[in-house]
Amino acid sequence: MNIPDPAQTWRPSALGKRFTKSRDWRLSLTGPELTITVGGEPVARNIGSFGGLTVTPGRVWAHLELEHSDRRFRFRGIPNRRAASFAAAFAAAQAEAVHALRLQQLVDEFDQAANQVRLFTEALATAVAVHLKTAGWLTTEFSAYWAARKAAVKFGQLLDNPDLQPHIKALSAVSRETVRIWREDLPAFIAAQNERHLAAELDACHDFFDTVEKSPLTPEQARAVVCFDNRMLVVASAGSGKTSTMVAKAGYALHRNLIPADKILMLAFNNAAAKELGARARERLAPLGLDADKVVAKTFHAFGLEIIGKATGRKPSLAPWLDEHGGDLKQLGRIVDGLRAADPGFRTQWDFFRAVLARDYPDVEGEPDNSASEAPVFRTAQGEVVKSAGERMIADWLYFHTVDYVYERPYRIDTVDPEHGQYRPDFYYPKIDVYHEHLALDADGQSPFDGYLDSLRWKRGLHREHGTTLIETTMSELWSGTGLHTLAQELTQRGIQLHPNPARIIATQTPTENERLLRTFRSFLTHAKSNRLSDDQLRERLDELTEGEVRFRDAAFLRLFAPIRREWDKKLAAEGCIDFEDMLNLSAEHLEAGDWESPYELVMVDEFQDASHARARLARALVAQPGRHLFAVGDDWQSINRFAGADLSVMTDFQHLFGPSEVLRLERTFRFSQSIADVSSRFVLQNPSQLIKRVVSSTPEFPPTIGAVSVDTDKAVKAAIHHRLKALHTQIARGRIPQPVGVKVTVFVLGRYRHQSECLPDCRDLANLLDVKFMTIHASKGAEADYIVIPGMVSGKWGFPSTIPNDPVLRMAMPAAEDFKRAEERRLFYVAMTRARRGVLLVTVKNRESPFLMELIRDHGIVRTNAIGEALDSTVCPRCGRAFMVERPGKRGPFLGCRRYPRCKSTLALV
Numbered sequence: 074m075n076i077p078d079p080a081q082t083w084r085p086s087a088l089g090k091r092f093t094k095s096r097d098w099r100l101s102l103t104g105p106e107l108t109i110t111v112g113g114e115p116v117a118r119n120i121g122s123f124g125g126l127t128v129t130p131g132r133v134w135a136h137l138e139l140e141h142s143d144r145r146f147r148f149r150g151i152p153n154r155r156a157a158s159f160a161a162a163f164a165a166a167q168a169e170a171v172h173a174l175r176l177q178q179l180v181d182e183f184d185q186a187a188n189q190v191r192l193f194t195e196a197l198a199t200a201v202a203v204h205l206k207t208a209g210w211l212t213t214e215f216s217a218y219w220a221a222r223k224a225a226v227k228f229g230q231l232l233d234n235p236d237l238q239p240h241i242k243a244l245s246a247v248s249r250e251t252v253r254i255w256r257e258d259l260p261a262f263i264a265a266q267n268e269r270h271l272a273a274e275l276d277a278c279h280d281f282f283d284t285v286e287k288s289p290l291t292p293e294q295a296r297a298v299v300c301f302d303n304r305m306l307v308v309a310s311a312g313s314g315k316t317s318t319m320v321a322k323a324g325y326a327l328h329r330n331l332i333p334a335d336k337i338l339m340l341a342f343n344n345a346a347a348k349e350l351g352a353r354a355r356e357r358l359a360p361l362g363l364d365a366d367k368v369v370a371k372t373f374h375a376f377g378l379e380i381i382g383k384a385t386g387r388k389p390s391l392a393p394w395l396d397e398h399g400g401d402l403k404q405l406g407r408i409v410d411g412l413r414a415a416d417p418g419f420r421t422q423w424d425f426f427r428a429v430l431a432r433d434y435p436d437v438e439g440e441p442d443n444s445a446s447e448a449p450v451f452r453t454a455q456g457e458v459v460k461s462a463g464e465r466m467i468a469d470w471l472y473f474h475t476v477d478y479v480y481e482r483p484y485r486i487d488t489v490d491p492e493h494g495q496y497r498p499d500f501y502y503p504k505i506d507v508y509h510e511h512l513a514l515d516a517d518g519q520s521p522f523d524g525y526l527d528s529l530r531w532k533r534g535l536h537r538e539h540g541t542t543l544i545e546t547t548m549s550e551l552w553s554g555t556g557l558h559t560l561a562q563e564l565t566q567r568g569i570q571l572h573p574n575p576a577r578i579i580a581t582q583t584p585t586e587n588e589r590l591l592r593t594f595r596s597f598l599t600h601a602k603s604n605r606l607s608d609d610q611l612r613e614r615l616d617e618l619t620e621g622e623v624r625f626r627d628a629a630f631l632r633l634f635a636p637i638r639r640e641w642d643k644k645l646a647a648e649g650c651i652d653f654e655d656m657l658n659l660s661a662e663h664l665e666a667g668d669w670e671s672p673y674e675l676v677m678v679d680e681f682q683d684a685s686h687a688r689a690r691l692a693r694a695l696v697a698q699p700g701r702h703l704f705a706v707g708d709d710w711q712s713i714n715r716f717a718g719a720d721l722s723v724m725t726d727f728q729h730l731f732g733p734s735e736v737l738r739l740e741r742t743f744r745f746s747q748s749i750a751d752v753s754s755r756f757v758l759q760n761p762s763q764l765i766k767r768v769v770s771s772t773p774e775f776p777p778t779i780g781a782v783s784v785d786t787d788k789a790v791k792a793a794i795h796h797r798l799k800a801l802h803t804q805i806a807r808g809r810i811p812q813p814v815g816v817k818v819t820v821f822v823l824g825r826y827r828h829q830s831e832c833l834p835d836c837r838d839l840a841n842l843l844d845v846k847f848m849t850i851h852a853s854k855g856a857e858a859d860y861i862v863i864p865g866m867v868s869g870k871w872g873f874p875s876t877i878p879n880d881p882v883l884r885m886a887m888p889a890a891e892d893f894k895r896a897e898e899r900r901l902f903y904v905a906m907t908r909a910r911r912g913v914l915l916v917t918v919k920n921r922e923s924p925f926l927m928e929l930i931r932d933h934g935i936v937r938t939n940a941i942g943e944a945l946d947s948t949v950c951p952r953c954g955r956a957f958m959v960e961r962p963g964k965r966g967p968f969l970g971c972r973r974y975p976r977c978k979s980t981l982a983l984v
Contacts, residue, residue, distance in 0.1 A: 083159045085134075085150030098148055102162055105170045109139075109146060120163070121170035128160045196222075201266055209331050210270065210301035211263045213733045214699060220259050267300075274299045278328065285324050285357055286317040288743075297737045298322045301331065303696070304734035306681070306727045307706040310768045311753075311907035312744025312857070315706045319677050320354050322704060326675060327363040332702075334367035338673040340376060340692070342680050346855075347372045350679060369673070373688050374653055377660035380671075384663035392650040402591045405598075408640045409591070421573045422633055428575040429454070429469045430626050431590050453480075454578045462622045463551050464499060464511055470557055471500070473578055474571040476564065478502055478509075486539050496535060498543070505567045507542045509560075514547040542567075552625045592716070593880045597630075598638060599718040600886035602654035603687040608635045614885045623881060630882045654718075657687035664694035671695050674702060681707030683719040689730055703731065709764050710757045713851060713901045715883070722889055725764060741769050744857055744910055748778045752933045756925075757903040760893040775810065775911040781866070781926060781937040783917050783945060790864050790916055793940040794822065795834035797914055800942070801860065802839045817844040819858040823905050824849050825865050825873045832864040832916075850905045861909040864916040866923040868955075873923050874898035899925070920956075920972065927954055952979035 084099045101108040101115075108117045124140035135156035137148040151159070200219070204211055275282070275295055282298070283289040290298065294314060297307050298321045309315045319339065326332040339354070341347040351370035358365035371379075374391070382388025394400035413420040451459045453468035457480045464480075471478050484496040500509035510532065513520050520526060536543040544563045550556035561571060601611065608631075615627055645651060651659065663669055676695045678684070684692070684707075696703045705727070712721045728734045742750060747770040754768050784793045798820065804810045805818055812818055820843055822833050833847040848856070850863075865873050874895045891897075902925050906913050915935075917926055929935040931949035938944050948958040950971040958969035958981055969981040 081162065083151060083155055085148070086152055100148070100159060102159075102166060105166060107163070107166075119170065120166045121174055123163075123167065126160055126163050128156050130156065201263075207331075208301065209274070209329055210299070211267050212301065212303045212702075213735070214303050216260050216263045217733075219263075223259055271296065271299050274329075278325065281325065281328050281361070282321070285321045285361065286314070288317075290317070290321055291739075291741050293737065293739050293741065294318045294321065297739065298325045300735055300737065301326075301702060302735040303702055304728075304731045305702070305704045306724070306734055306736045307704070307739060308724075308736065308764050308766060309706055309708050309739040310742050310750075310766055311708060311711060311904075312742040313739035314743060315679065315708075315739065316350065316353060318739065319350065319679060319704070319706060320357050322677065323354055323365075323368055323675070324358045324361065324363055327358065327365075328361070332674045334364040335369070336672055336674040337368045337677070338376070338671075338675070338695070339368065339370040339677045339679065340373055341370065342373065342683055344372055346679060347375075373691065374656055377656040377691065380660035380663055380669055381656065384660075384668035389651050389656070389659075390649070391656065392645055392648065392652055395652060401595055402588060404644070405591050405595055405637070405641070406587070408637055408644065412636055412640060416636075419633070419636060422629065424573055424575040425470070425473055426629050426633060427587065427590055428578040429466075429473060430629055431593075455480075461511075461513070461548075463513075463548050466551060466622070466625070467500070467509075467511055467546065467557070467560070469578065470560075473573060473575065474561075475574050475577065476502070476569055476571065477504060484508070484535065485541070486535065488535065493531070496532065498532075502564070502567075502569065505542075505564075505569055507544060507567060508536070509544050509546070511551070512545055512547045514549060516549045516553075552621050554625060554628045593882065594634065594637060596716045596718070596880075597634060597883060597886050598641065599654060599685075600720075600883065601634075601638070602652075603657065603685045603718055603720075604886065605658065606886060608638075611885055618885060627882050627885060631885075654687055657685070657691055661687070661690040661694045664691070664697070670698070674700065675704065676702065677704045677706070679706055681705040682709050682712040682721065682724050683707070683714050683717075684723045685718040685720050686723060687718075689720075689723045693731055710766075710900055711854065711904050711907075713854065713897060713904055715887075715897050720887065721762075721891070725762065738766055740766050741771055743771050745907060746770050746772050746774045746778055746911070748774060748776070749906060749909060749913065752779055752929065752935075753903050753906045755932070756906075756929065757899060759928075760891075760896050760899060762891065762893060762896070763900075772910065777912065777936065778909075779906070779913045779915070779929070779933075779935055781915040781917060781930070781935055782940060783919050783922075783937050784940055785919050787918060789940065790832050790918070791834050793916060794832060794862055794864065794914075795836070796940055797862070798834065798836060798839055798843060798845065802842050805842045812842075817842060818860065819843075820845040820860045820862060821853060821856070821858040821908060822847045822862045822864065823853055823908065825863075825875060825901075826871065829865050850901055853908050854904055857908050857910055859909070859911045860914070861905065861912070862914045862916065863905050866915045866917040866926045867921040868923055869921065872921070873902065874925060922956075924955065927956075948981070950977060950979050951981070953977040 081103075082099055082101045084097075097112065099110040101110070102120075105120045106117055107120050107123070108115050110116075118141060122142060124142070126140075127138040129136040129138070130153045133152065134150050135153045137146075137151060137156060137159070139146040139148075200215070201211060204215055278299075282295050291314070294317065297305070297318050307315070307318065309318070323337050323339070326337060327334055339347070339350045341350055347370050351368070354368050354370065355365045358368075378388055378391070392404075394404040397403070409423060413423055451462055451465040453459055453465050454472045455468060457468070459465050459468060459480060468478070468480065479501045481497040481499065482501040484498060486496075488494070488496040498508040499511045501507070502509065510529075512529065513522060513525060515521075520529075533543065535541075544560070546556045546560055550559060565571065600606075606614070611631055611634075615624065615631060618627075641652075645655070664671065673695060676692060678688075678692055684705075692703060692705070695701070705724075707724055709721060709724045712719055712724070715721070723730065727736070745753075750768040750770045754766070757763055758765065782793050782797065784790055801810070801818070801820075805812055810818070822829075822845065824830060824832065824847065827849055830847045833845070836843060836845040839845070863873070865871070867873070870876060875898060893899075915923075915926055915929075917923060917937075926935075927949050930937060930947050931954060936944055937947040946957065948969060950956050950958055950973070953971060953973060953976075956972040956977070958979075959972050960967050960983070961970045961974075967983055969983060971977040971979045
């Protein structure tokens with residue numbers, strides 16, 4: 074842009090002055106300044122202060138008018154050409170002045186923003202230094218706070234303005250460093266600071282980390298100890314030192330004066346675990362001069378009662394029957410007995426459920442047998458084999474209600490012709506001479522079978538033609554819950570009296586044990602209350618989650634559950650008590666409402682894989698205030714207490730429940746060898762929902778670490794175990810297996826069920842070197858032995874995996890059902906294997922091998938031997954995976970075929 078030269082001047086011409094009789098005036102433009110001289114008195118004005126210029130041309134002379142904030146100037150007598158020249162110069166100078174003003178404003182804005190950045194950076198640097206010194210770790214809370222502060226400055230927009238680039242380049246070195254830090258990703262900057270802090274702490278506290286436990290902490294344990302984020306989940310392997318890490322973290326907090334001892338809380342799931350945590354803390358920390366006595370270790374339940382007491386001024390009492398072993402089931406039994414006595418309708422529904430539905434429910438976790446060529450068998454309580462689950466349900470209902478019926482009795486008229494065979498209606502009631510067809514029809518009256526509707530029209534026509542009575546039920550009606558009610562009406566209207574008699578079925582088939590049924594209701598009650606599911610919400614879940622035969626059973630269960638829960642809560646209210654679930658929910662509610670503020674700054678939770686949603690809610694409420702820390706330790710691979718209320722999703726969805734979290738892993742095990750680690754890890758990770766860990770062992774191998782022994786009958790199991798233990802005893806006695814003098818080798822015989830204690834042999838002849846005991850796998854969790862023996866590695870109802878414990882109805886009370894088949898059974902087997910320090914022996918019965926055992930043989934090369942240790946041919950069928958291949962003769966010579974032939978027709982060539 075061209076600006077007129079300095080002191081360029083415009084004035085009226087001489088003729089113009091005489092003609093207009095104007096006073097002498099002069100306009101001088103020097104850069105951005107305009108000087109106006111009228112009558113010899115110059116007045117200087119910045120060109121930017123003028124509002125505008127008006128030029129009115131005449132025939133010869135033009136009139137000029139300048140607008141200023143404080144006055145208006147009018148000039149005459151200037152030639153048109155000179156007036157136009159002034160107007161152009163004025164416009165150019167004014168435009169440049171406006172641009173210079175905007176540039177100055179931008180510079181001022183930049184300076185102001187740069188000062189904000191400088192102040193922000195100085196404040197951040199100070200906060201980092203202070204936080205690292207006092208709190209020891211830059212937390213997620215800290216990062217989020219400063220990220221919000223950074224966003225509030227909005228400096229990034231100015232940094233990208235091209236007009237400011239020359240100014241940015243002109244900044245001092247300190248200011249340019251400020252801008253560089255500003256441009257960095259703040260979380261990455263904080264993460265880098267934390268890594269530097271970690272390295273410094275590992276060096277500064279080296280002696281502490283080496284002595285706080287009996288063995289020096291591993292790098293991954295030390296990292297979990299030093300990291301002090303607000304929400305931490307430590308995913309720990311079996312035998313990786315979870316308790317050591319928790320104790321060391323409490324000790325580190327005291328050692329570095331991060332948190333006072335009385336503000337550290339350790340939560341465990343039972344009294345024994347809480348006592349162990351407290352004792353371990355005192356044992357390891359007190360000798361280091363740390364105030365371990367003030368660290369609090371409690372169960373969730375004891376602490377929940379304490380919260381309610383402090384929030385309300387009245388500490389509640391747990392129902393006394395909950396303190397008794399099995400007391401909750403006894404109380405539930407008394408409630409059911411009371412309802413049966415007072416309500417005939419409930420009694421009938423309960424007896425039918427116990428005698429029929431509970432004894433034979435669909436196995437929703439069953440693996441489909443794609444190799445099977447046979448249709449499933451549906452056998453009724455009366456003993457006949459029927460064609461469908463619906464027909465079996467009706468037959469059992471009839472038998473339960475003492476209704477005489479005949480299954481598929483030939484129709485009284487001969488119907489055989491070229492197109493039809495003899496018609497056999499599904500049911501016939503001889504006392505009232507009525508036929509009954511159960512129809513495979515959906516709610517729209519359609520059938521999945523070709524030609525079914527034509528056949529139905531033919532059958533109906535026969536009854537009309539011959540005047541016989543036909544009643545009908547449909548698959549849709551039965552599974553929706555109306556079918557049996559309709560059938561009852563049809564029969565009673567025709568003169569049949571229904572007399573419920575559960576003893577009829579009990580006499581022919583063993584019903585579900587009453588205790589197990591009560592345990593199912595108790596578990597359902599635990600989950601429903603823990604997840605705060607009302608009866609209406611449960612009915613909604615019924616509509617969402619179930620259909621078909623399962624829906625019928627689930628609906629029947631809910632009809633019983635609603636009055637049982639009401640009576641349970643009435644009993645609690647009458648005695649002025651609460652149960653465990655009420656305690657967890659009430660304590661969390663008081664914390665969330667601010668009725669009591671927890672003083673604990675560090676909350677540590679052990680065995681987090683066993684947490685329910687109620688426990689998770691309580692833990693979340695405890696650390697809801699800023700500056701609080703949650704340190705949860707667990708192993709999702711060892712989550713085996715679903716029946717008792719544990720919800721694995723609390724751990725696998727940790728960040729969803731608790732917010733942004735630091736997730737660390739303890740992957741080094743000090744218990745078992747690498748071969749056991751490899752096999753057990755690959756086995757449990759077949760379930761893709763499990764969190765991935767790469768377990769590394771620090772213990773020596775004692776081969777063979779995992780083996781299998783096969784016997785011919787169940788009765789031979791005990792003798793086979795004794796034979797193997799005797800061989801172990803001999804090896805120890807001869808020094809082939811190292812063992813300190815005076816220390817016995819420990820052996821656990823682990824049963825999937827309590828009755829497998831019968832497999833424990835008499836080992837008195839081996840007691841000088843071996844300490845052998847029986848435990849259930851559930852009870853063994855947390856324990857370890859040199860050797861593990863697992864009997865009952867067979868298929869079937871009482872096998873391993875079992876189909877018994879996980880009643881499918883529980884999925885309605887759980888937040889989400891697991892998609893993977895036998896997921897908890899797989900984790901239970903993992904727990905059993907990882908109790909062993911040296912070796913695992915799996916005991917099976919010929920031709921009844923467990924699917925888990927078949928998987929280990931197929932995928933991991935586990936060797937199967939007979940009772941005296943001779944190797945057996947163990948080629949697993951590549952098609953069904955459920956049986957071994959056996960040699961068979963053929964037209965072209967011998968070959969290998971699946972033992973399950975003809976259900977599985979897989980073959981292999983002999984090598």
